[in-house]
Amino acid sequence: MTVTFDYFTYEGVPGRYFACVANKANLSELRCATMYRDAKKLPLGACVPLEKCLGCPIGALHAGDKAPQAKERPVGTLICSRCHHPAARIICGGVCVSCYNREREMIKGKNGKGVPPRPVERFWDDEAGDCRVPFTHRVELTFSVLGVVRPVIYRNVADTFEAVLRTVRGRRDTVTFGFHSAVKAPMQMSLWGGM
Structure with missing residues (x-):
């Protein structure tokens, strides 16, 4: 190029x-x-x-580095990782300006008018009616890149899906997510009463 x-x-x-x-x-x-x-x-x-x-x-x-083959762009660049809506501008790890402003209001404890924001306030209009983000919280993920397992901690994310999107956007390699349960699952019994 x-x-x-x-x-x-x-x-x-x-x-x-x-x-x-x-x-x-x-x-x-x-x-x-x-x-x-x-x-x-x-x-x-x-x-x-x-x-x-x-x-x-x-x-x-x-x-003085080798030039990349193509411009490395994050996945889904113009889709907000929190509200999943298209946005003209994406800031701070993949959230739109509206989501970022709502997050700042929750952290500061007041909105632009000086009134405390309500945690159940509708931040976005969604046809399904399920687009509420009451609080942001901490999410821990474990993912693998080229066989190397790496933990990552995100603060102030709405849910695990947002954390996964931020991880994918921040990587240039193939990322694999998994779940490792600390609880040993019991052996499944036969539906018909035998082992």
């Missing part, structure tokens, strides 16, 4: 610069490389602007 962009300089400022479309800023080659390397070190579900630098071919070029 060939990436084309133009360098320019600022009078009295050392270095070459270019217009970074993803960050909507003019960046130096050194800053671009630093942001690319830092983005590769991000923990899963991190809510930082460096998410845009993951898999960037320009960042890889400036960092």
Whole structure:
């Protein structure tokens, strides 16, 4: 994949610069490389602007890395992982602006009017009528990447499904989820009374 962009300089400022479309800023080659390397070190579900630098071919070029085959995009980029609705903007690990604002209201204990939010308040209109998120809570997941089992803890997620979506969006490898029960299941008896 060939990436084309133009360098320019600022009078009295050392270095070459270019217009970074993803960050909507003019960046130096050194800053671009630093942001690319830092983005590769991000923990899963991190809510930082460096998410845009993951898999960037320009960042890889400036960092001296092998250019990725294709732009690595999170799965379902424009679908909110909490309310599952399409959104024009996705922020903070995959939630839409509306969900993020409702979460902040719950954490702060008041909405924009200064009134405490009601936990059973309808945050989204849903045809099925089951779209209520009373609280966000902590979810622990265990997943496997290339045979290596990794635990991850998400704070402030609505449910396990949101945590799974955040994990998939944050990975570039194949992810396998599983369940390991600590309780040994009893042997199943025959339906007809025998073993």
